[in-house]
Amino acid sequence: MQRMWRVAICILVVCFGLFKPDVFGVNKDDAASDQKIVQASAAAAVTNDEAMPLLTVQASYDTGKKLEQGKSSAAASSQNDRVKANSLGSEQKILYLTFDDGPSKNTEQVLDILKLEGITATFFVLGEHVLKQPELVKRIVKEGHGIGNHTFDHKYDRLYGSFAEFADQVMKTDEAIYRTTGVRTTLVRAPGGTYSNFDQGYFDAMKAAGYQVHDWNVDSGDSKRQGVPASEIMTTIKGSKIASKLNVLLHDSAGHAESVKALPSIIKYYKDKGYTFAKLTDQVEPIQFRVASKLKWSRKQVTQQEVDKLTLFSERLGQSSLSAQTIKQVPNLILHRGEKSLVLASSEYGIKNGAIEVSLQKLVEWIEDSTELELNTDSIESYVSTNQVPPKSGKEKPVMDEHKKQIVVPVRETLQKLGIAITRYVYNDTDREIWITE
Numbered sequence: 001m002q003r004m005w006r007v008a009i010c011i012l013v014v015c016f017g018l019f020k021p022d023v024f025g026v027n028k029d030d031a032a033s034d035q036k037i038v039q040a041s042a043a044a045a046v047t048n049d050e051a052m053p054l055l056t057v058q059a060s061y062d063t064g065k066k067l068e069q070g071k072s073s074a075a076a077s078s079q080n081d082r083v084k085a086n087s088l089g090s091e092q093k094i095l096y097l098t099f100d101d102g103p104s105k106n107t108e109q110v111l112d113i114l115k116l117e118g119i120t121a122t123f124f125v126l127g128e129h130v131l132k133q134p135e136l137v138k139r140i141v142k143e144g145h146g147i148g149n150h151t152f153d154h155k156y157d158r159l160y161g162s163f164a165e166f167a168d169q170v171m172k173t174d175e176a177i178y179r180t181t182g183v184r185t186t187l188v189r190a191p192g193g194t195y196s197n198f199d200q201g202y203f204d205a206m207k208a209a210g211y212q213v214h215d216w217n218v219d220s221g222d223s224k225r226q227g228v229p230a231s232e233i234m235t236t237i238k239g240s241k242i243a244s245k246l247n248v249l250l251h252d253s254a255g256h257a258e259s260v261k262a263l264p265s266i267i268k269y270y271k272d273k274g275y276t277f278a279k280l281t282d283q284v285e286p287i288q289f290r291v292a293s294k295l296k297w298s299r300k301q302v303t304q305q306e307v308d309k310l311t312l313f314s315e316r317l318g319q320s321s322l323s324a325q326t327i328k329q330v331p332n333l334i335l336h337r338g339e340k341s342l343v344l345a346s347s348e349y350g351i352k353n354g355a356i357e358v359s360l361q362k363l364v365e366w367i368e369d370s371t372e373l374e375l376n377t378d379s380i381e382s383y384v385s386t387n388q389v390p391p392k393s394g395k396e397k398p399v400m401d402e403h404k405k406q407i408v409v410p411v412r413e414t415l416q417k418l419g420i421a422i423t424r425y426v427y428n429d430t431d432r433e434i435w436i437t438e
């Protein structure tokens with residue numbers, strides 16, 4: 001009996017033109033959002049410094065392409081000029097403050113200062129500190145800053161003794177960050193920087209696995225030795241290079257109270273010079289040191305197996321974070337009828353032309369179920385039977401498979417046809433609930 005009028009409702013709804021053989025459209029587009037990782041390695045040049053290695057600043061993919069086109073035509077050449085003007089002009093000065101080795105208690109004050117100044121920065125955290133100070137890591141993310149991976153324990157001999165160990169620590173830290181904050185980061189900073197630590201194999205492997213490895217082009221000198229005073233940090237900053245894009249290295253680990261002390265002056269110094277502060281993202285072309293001709297370490301070459309392992313891990317983490325975001329963004333839809341509720345996950349409903357759409361089968365099953373208790377089936381059944389429209393001649397009656405979940409119908413319209421009204425509803429980013437007449 002139940003089964004019979006369920007089919008009848010299906011037919012009714014179909015005949016009223018409500019049939020929409022569509023899958024739920026929720027966030028279909030969002031999910032496909034920018035996943036591209038641009039990592040061109042067109043190398044531009046170079047400054048030298050005793051303490052610091054030769055710098056290789058990677059040109060952006062677009063810039064590189066435009067520069068190439070510039071050779072062949074006048075129009076392209078004017079475009080080329082604009083590109084040059086953009087990258088060197090005073091309007092485009094951008095600065096990335098980066099804090100390594102945290103989080104620690106100093107991170108709290110760094111965050112307070114950044115908040116006060118209304119700017120964002122990037123924190124390259126150590127996995128072991130993430131596990132010890134999860135609240136600070138959450139605060140970093142909550143306050144809109146970038147978060148990056150600085151390996152798990154920062155131990156040079158292990159990290160640079162073999163790529164397998166380096167990759168393991170990257171994975172462990174990625175996971176710690178993701179579990180703590182829900183953020184999947186692809187930003188990495190190599191402890192000690194890449195110079196004479198990374199060989200080309202390390203660079204290639206990280207790139208293949210979708211990471212962006214960021215060195216820096218301004219070293220605040222705050223970790224030259226223990227307790228470098230704030231005044232000396234400022235002197236170093238003022239003596240450092242000025243370019244349209246700066247990545248400034250600082251530390252927020254324990255023992256770096258002087259860095260915290262110097263921070264307001266550092267920010268003021270660069271603000272006065274017209275810099276815009278930003279956080280690193282996966283779209284920012286990394287500043288990278290060039291590969292040293294002689295490494296500090298002797299080790300075997302990176303193997304394809306090691307690269308594959310890291311790549312697989314990285315892809316999987318990326319996928320799970322994407323799907324988690326989708327679930328998080330879209331709350332459940334809950335329908336209430338008296339004491340009975342129907343809870344639909346984000347994948348089980350959608351919005352089309354301003355109307356909430358749900359699976360016909362789920363809706364009908366639930367109404368049957370809630371109607372049963374209320375002994376109210378008669379009205380619906382009579383409604384269904386009197387309104388059944390016989391199929392037009394020559395046209396096949398649509399054959400409905402009860403178990404086809406793709407049959408999607410608008411809730412309000414469908415309920416109306418069944419003589420059920422919506423009495424109240426809440427619909428916002430966090431709550432989606434509908435109350436209907438009993």
Ligand SMILES: [Zn+2]
Pocket residue numbers: 100101150154190191192
């Ligand atoms: Zn470090």
